[in-house]
Structures are given as C-alpha cells and as structure tokens.
Amino acid sequence: MNLQICRLTDHPEWISGLASQFHAQWGSYYPHDPLELWEQRLHDSIRPQGLGACFVGVLEELPIAAAKLVKYDMQGREDLRPWLSGVWVHPNFRGKGIGPHLVAAVEDEAHRLAYRRLFLWTPDRNHFYGRLGWQEQQRTRYLGVEAIIMRKDLDSLGEGTGARAGF
Numbered sequence: 001m002n003l004q005i006c007r008l009t010d011h012p013e014w015i016s017g018l019a020s021q022f023h024a025q026w027g028s029y030y031p032h033d034p035l036e037l038w039e040q041r042l043h044d045s046i047r048p049q050g051l052g053a054c055f056v057g058v059l060e061e062l063p064i065a066a067a068k069l070v071k072y073d074m075q076g077r078e079d080l081r082p083w084l085s086g087v088w089v090h091p092n093f094r095g096k097g098i099g100p101h102l103v104a105a106v107e108d109e110a111h112r113l114a115y116r117r118l119f120l121w122t123p124d125r126n127h128f129y130g131r132l133g134w135q136e137q138q139r140t141r142y143l144g145v146e147a148i149i150m151r152k153d154l155d156s157l158g159e160g161t162g163a164r165a166g167f
C-alpha cells in the first residue's frame, strides 16, 4: 500500500469531502451544528504547519484518512495543550495500519514545535492509542459520554522528524 501523507492546506479541494466525513463520524456530539458549519470551521482552522496543521492520508490520489494538531480540544481543559484531534480513517480502509501513520505525523509536528507532551480524548479508542505509546491520564465526562484523556510524552521521539509518518 503506497500511502502518502499530505497537508490539507495543499489540497483545499478536499476540505468539503473531509468535513462531510467528520460530520458523519462525530456530528452526534454536536447535534446543533450543521454540516456547513463543520466545513466552515475546517476551512477556517487549518494552517500549513504548527497548531492547525491537518494531515491527510492519500491513496491513489484520494484522501482516505486525516488527523489534526490543535491548541485545544476539550472545553474546560485549556490547561492542557496541544491536542491530537480528528483522527479518522475511511471505513473501507480501517484495520490496515493506516491510522498510526496519521497519529505519527501529528506527534512529529508537535515534537518539531518543541512541545513535550501531546493530549487527546477518546470515548473508546484507548487500546488503539495505548499500542502507540499513549498513556491514560484521566477519565471524565464530556459531550454526554465517558471520555478518556490520554497523553503522549514526546521527548522519546528523538530526531528525524517526519520519518515515522512516512513522508
């Protein structure tokens, strides 16, 4: 499988389709936010690099996976930053080891920015992240579900930014 990792700012034509996929995946957490708002927010929030960087996994020129580096991802926990957010693989391509490449791209970006820790929250994917070296930090309730806050210490990543993500 020849997975490429790109930055979404280099392919703005993918924003609309990805926003639809994110809305389908996570829209139930924000029942009052229409698809148009997801698209607008994605469009407005992405940056070429650093906080706001959105990485896209590309197979045969099609965007089939994504992950973002964001400053905050949990209202009320602005003491923690930055966050890995929006980790998503198209349903047809799950279970093929693609997700870890997107996670690695965001980890490398945060490490490059000299952040020593990265955070995420998940309702149920703690085992997936645990396999990638993430540790559970706290359990809480968020957006109506049990949320697990996890963290990754980035000091261990060492030099060679980008190598693990495959680009």
Ligand SMILES: CC(C)(COP(=O)(O)OP(=O)(O)OC[C@H]1O[C@@H](n2cnc3c(N)ncnc32)[C@H](O)[C@@H]1OP(=O)(O)O)[C@@H](O)C(=O)NCCC(=O)NCCS
Pocket: 025, 086, 087, 088, 089, 090, 091, 093, 094, 095, 096, 097, 098, 099, 100, 121, 122, 123, 125, 127, 128, 129
């Ligand atoms: C979580 C996710 C990003 C993992 O990406 P991936 O490329 O499938 O990752 P992997 O190939 O390493 O497989 C991860 C897990 O999916 C399981 N899996 C295998 N085939 C699968 C399939 N067809 N569909 C879904 N999951 C599958 C694997 O067994 C593995 O389970 P484990 O983590 O409990 O060991 C992806 O499943 C996804 O997009 N899920 C929906 C969105 C989501 O929950 N994102 C995380 C938000 S915190």
